[in-house]
Amino acid sequence: MKMRVAGRRSLTADIEEFTLEPADGAALPSAAPGDHVTVETPSGAMRRYSLVHPSDAPETYVLAIKREAASRGGSASMHDAAVVGTILNVDAPENAFPLGEGHAALLIAGGIGITPIYAMAQSLSAQGRAFRLIYCTRDAAGTAYADDLRALCGDRLTLHHDGGDPERLFEFWDVLGEPTDAQVYCCGPTPLMEEVRGMTGHWPEGHVHFEDFKPVDVVRADDHAFAVVLQRSGITVEVPADRTILEALRDAGHKTVSSCESGTCGTCKCGLIEGEADHRDMVLMDEEKAGKIMVCVSRAKGDHLVLDL
Ligand code: FES
Numbered sequence: 001m002k003m004r005v006a007g008r009r010s011l012t013a014d015i016e017e018f019t020l021e022p023a024d025g026a027a028l029p030s031a032a033p034g035d036h037v038t039v040e041t042p043s044g045a046m047r048r049y050s051l052v053h054p055s056d057a058p059e060t061y062v063l064a065i066k067r068e069a070a071s072r073g074g075s076a077s078m079h080d081a082a083v084v085g086t087i088l089n090v091d092a093p094e095n096a097f098p099l100g101e102g103h104a105a106l107l108i109a110g111g112i113g114i115t116p117i118y119a120m121a122q123s124l125s126a127q128g129r130a131f132r133l134i135y136c137t138r139d140a141a142g143t144a145y146a147d148d149l150r151a152l153c154g155d156r157l158t159l160h161h162d163g164g165d166p167e168r169l170f171e172f173w174d175v176l177g178e179p180t181d182a183q184v185y186c187c188g189p190t191p192l193m194e195e196v197r198g199m200t201g202h203w204p205e206g207h208v209h210f211e212d213f214k215p216v217d218v219v220r221a222d223d224h225a226f227a228v229v230l231q232r233s234g235i236t237v238e239v240p241a242d243r244t245i246l247e248a249l250r251d252a253g254h255k256t257v258s259s260c261e262s263g264t265c266g267t268c269k270c271g272l273i274e275g276e277a278d279h280r281d282m283v284l285m286d287e288e289k290a291g292k293i294m295v296c297v298s299r300a301k302g303d304h305l306v307l308d309l
Pocket residue numbers: 257258259260261262263264265266267268269281283294295296297
């Protein structure tokens with residue numbers, strides 16, 4: 001879909017909210033809580049962002065995007081170049097983090113992970129379902145949507161500021177120590193999700209859900225360009241410093257499968273025939289790393305890789 005930036009505003013010093021409307025005025029697909037869209041940012045990098053507001057008949061999609069410190073192609077491009085009137089290519093919503101039906105919910109968000117969690121809180125509230133939201137941020141100034149959440153949730157909201165100090169993390173054991181009928185939905189930085197995962201091992205299977213894709217840039221500021229040789233098709237694809245292997249393969253017209261695009265699901269695994277990989281995924285076991293690579297996040301340490309493609 002072609003979508004136009006219809007509005008943008010600053011939520012915090014490094015989080016911008018973008019309101020997108022269909023460029024041709026066509027009806028938009030519905031937006032369920034937990035949905036995300038893949039956006040081709042002005043730099044050409046593809047990035048996935050959660051939709052902030054669920055709706056059966058949305059007129060706009062709203063995204064909240066944090067400028068990541070090491071960003072070159074994704075969030076920085078949105079912050080610097082997506083102004084009111086900019087046209088963006090946006091895929092239809094997908095959902096890797098669905099809100100189940102009927103049950104109470106314990107929502108846990110850290111930082112920009114609030115985006116899908118806020119959408120869930122809106123849906124739960126509209127349905128009159130019981131929920132509690134624990135929202136952890138560094139400080140009040142860096143807390144997106146604080147006033148909206150207070151108005152929506154009232155005393156169901158717990159805002160916790162840790163000042164960036166690991167010693168001042170929220171005491172999750174107080175709410176997770178005793179499994180309840182509620183289901184847990186968690187989205188945030190990896191340390192927060194690991195903390196919650198570590199404290200919910202005794203919860204019933206299927207009752208604890210994580211948003212696994214990270215809405216961050218997988219390309220870092222000091223990354224370099226390299227070549228990927230596709231052994232089976234005999235072609236060489238240049239991977240620019242600000243593109244992933246997966247994006248470069250797609251740019252070259254090579255069909256690839258992927259899901260999370262953050263190195264967590266295993267879908268994009270390829271055979272690695274030659275070259276030293278800079279492995280950045282969270283899937284491969286050490287013994288697999290000499291012969292496999294996740295092309296959505298991993299790169300070359302040297303000037304080329306040969307892949308079994
Ligand atoms: S697409 Fe999930 S690990 Fe690459």
